[in-house]
Amino acid sequence: MTTVAKDARPVKPRPRKPLAPVPLSWQWLYRPLFPCTLLPDGSPGLMLLNKQVYLVSVLGELPADGPVIVRGVRFTKADGSVYDVSADTFGCDCGDGTYRPERPHGCKHARAAREWLTQIGMEPAGGDHSADPHPCPFEADGPVDADW
Numbered sequence: 001m002t003t004v005a006k007d008a009r010p011v012k013p014r015p016r017k018p019l020a021p022v023p024l025s026w027q028w029l030y031r032p033l034f035p036c037t038l039l040p041d042g043s044p045g046l047m048l049l050n051k052q053v054y055l056v057s058v059l060g061e062l063p064a065d066g067p068v069i070v071r072g073v074r075f076t077k078a079d080g081s082v083y084d085v086s087a088d089t090f091g092c093d094c095g096d097g098t099y100r101p102e103r104p105h106g107c108k109h110a111r112a113a114r115e116w117l118t119q120i121g122m123e124p125a126g127g128d129h130s131a132d133p134h135p136c137p138f139e140a141d142g143p144v145d146a147d148w
């Protein structure tokens with residue numbers, strides 16, 4: 001007996017529901033330090049993001065002269081997963097950021113990074129990323145009572 005494959009019914013494309021912005025709640029458990037003269041790689045902070053703890057590092061360059069240039073923000077989960085958010089495009093390389101780029105305001109990492117950088121006076125998307133909102137606390141003219 002032979003089986004004859006039935007003709008597949010034409011698949012009617014279902015209209016996709018527009019993606020909703022991802023729910024977001026974040027707070028610092030302690031803040032990261034930006035790269036500076038004494039800590040050229042900066043120092044990671046801890047962020048509670050949607051009830052999950054992330055190690056958060058500032059990806060930046062410290063030019064020979066002038067303030068740090070922030071290139072992005074790195075989120076590292078406890079299981080070792082690493083997600084980088086670009087400070088220029090606020091694109092993220094996590095699954096949500098990669099496969100749902102049309103999501104309004106991006107994935108949770110991108111939203112949290114954008115909100116934080118905006119909150120501390122860093123211009124998002126193509127703006128000036130060379131501000132120094134958290135000067136090195138170990139340098140002579142840095143803040144002594146930083147709240148980190």
Ligand SMILES: [Zn+2]
Nearest residue numbers: 092094107109
């Ligand atoms: Zn992401």
